[in-house]
Amino acid sequence: MNHDAYPDNYIRGILNSVKSIAMVGASPVNVRPSYFAFKYLAQRGYDMIPINPGHVGKDLLGKPFVASLSDIGRPVDMIDIFRNSSHIMPVVEEALTLDPLPKVIWMQLGARDDAAAAKAESVGIKVVMNRCPKIEYGRLSSEISWMGVNSRTLSSKRAPAPTQGMRLSLNRMSVGGGDTAASDRAAKNKTEQS
Amino acid sequence: MSDRPPGFSTLAVHAGAQPDPTTGARATPIYQTTSFVFNDADHAASLFGLQAFGNIYTRIGNPTNAVLEERVAALEGGTAALAVASGHAAQVVILQQLLQPGDEFIAARKLYGGSINQFTHAFKSFGWNVVWADPDDISSFERAVTPRTKAIFIESIANPAGSITDIEAISTVARKAGVPLIVDNTLASPYLIRPIDHGADIVVHSLTKFLGGHGNSLGGIIVDAGTFDWSTGGKYPMLSEPRPEYHGIRLQETFGNFAFAIACRVLGLRDLGPALSPFNAFMILTGIETLPLRMQKHCENAKAVAEFLAGHPAVASVSYAGLPSDKYNQLARKYAPKGAGAVFTFSLKGGYDAGVNLVSKLQLFSHLANVGDTRSLVIHPASTTHSQLDDAAKVKSGAGPDVVRLSIGIEDKEDLIADLEQALGA
Structure with missing residues (x-):
């Protein structure tokens, strides 16, 4: 997988197929991105599991905190890692001990570890790096267009009127739209320099 | 449909617009409203805290304006855009995110006279100091760089004489100095020049000119290329530091490669107030189609x-x-x-x-x-x-x-x- 620019179908396929998401580094502080990404994904119907050893015994929006991936005690489709690049490898190594293996490992905006990604991909796990599932969900459903963001999709079909708590369709009949290649190149250059 | 990326003319007609979900209207409706109802108290709080996507008040965002924003972002190859009341308003909003009082920015000497005036006099009263350089002598930009330099500003095709600026050469100077390159692309429009392809980090337009094209509506727009890393060295605290207005959110961390456009919206447009009328956005969108x-x-x-x-x-x-x-x-x-x-x-x-x-x-x-x-x-x-x-x-x-x-x-x-x-x- 080219981790500088993901095809829309790759991201759409992941967000349409996973049902449970364990979020490593989920925070109970309501101004942290992990908190509101967790909340958004829960509202869109994903079965969310907060992982944070510092908050075991408490819950996040009604879901009990779990200390580590090994403690979840049930299969999980996707692991969403809200940690800096330097803390990715141990989380991926722990994920690779799970049985069954997760189908997807997702690293948040700003997080990228190509060696960890290669390890996960070598056992058939799909990997996404330096992206936010909330932003990608909003982009493919075109909900993020309210913010003037280039969704990179075009469609001549009428979308369903969004209502509270509904699962927005990511299967809009759409074609590729405006490119953001310059931004992808800049992210790649930054990775290569670090 | 194939994976073939659509061409410029297709984007000019379609990008950002979709049939209205409620009515099926095919032309973009003019959402001539100040405000938008919330679903409940939690939804309202999420929107105000920048935690959910949606509409609050037309001084922060409007669905008609959003179509215009996405369209110009797509035409320029940027990650996001923000439309405002005029090109001059766009320039104020951009520099408010980048400069603190006492900071400097370098600007090409060949600019629209109104910009020269705004930079020289109005911005001086904010403590933003312009340093002029000669676009025909790239080394004059290098010599103008100081530790207080926060941005470089040029026009792609310069007013009034239609001279062409060497965007790539100046973007090299900006990269070396660790500052963003802002390109006013008004006289070229993205049809003739796409500055982001040549190293621009921010593109600004007076929509009043070729984009609107019919001399009937004022407007300005800011396009975020998504190329600049705002986190290094604490040089751009509006983007890298916790914002007290939003309970400590850090915009770059939260919004990634479109954080600058969001900063312009939630710190610039929201607080300075130069909102674009949705009616003007509609007129300009109609212009862009051709x-x-x-x-x-x-x-x-x-x-x-x-x-x-x-x-x-x-x-x-x-x-x-x-x-x-x-x-x-x-x-x-x-x-x-x-x-x-x-x-x-x-x-x-x-x-x-x-x-x-x-x-x-x-x-x-x-x-x-x-x-x-x-x-x-x-x-x-x-x-x-x-x-x-x-x-x-x-x-x-x-x-x-x-x-x-x-x-x-x-x-x-x-x-x-x-x-x-x-x-x-x-």
């Missing part, structure tokens, strides 16, 4: 008029980068191969008086202070758009006393040439 067709005609007509003027005995010189003999022709071939734009200047052998005489005799050309209209326009910059500059600065910016500026419209070129011929001849 941008490729209009720009082809503007450029074809401009080249024909420039060639006619260059061969006329009363004309001393023509400054149009589309002419093979022009100083900027090499740069025009590189950056604007589809055409060198439609705004340029010429000077008359008879000097200032001949210029005044010409303007008074023209019948089709309108004498007014705008460019990028369907109609052909004429003005004498030294006494109008560039009148606030002293004589030396006028000459340096290409607006000397003998210079006349034209903005060529989309009429029949034979009629434009005939009008100039009768006005020059008598």
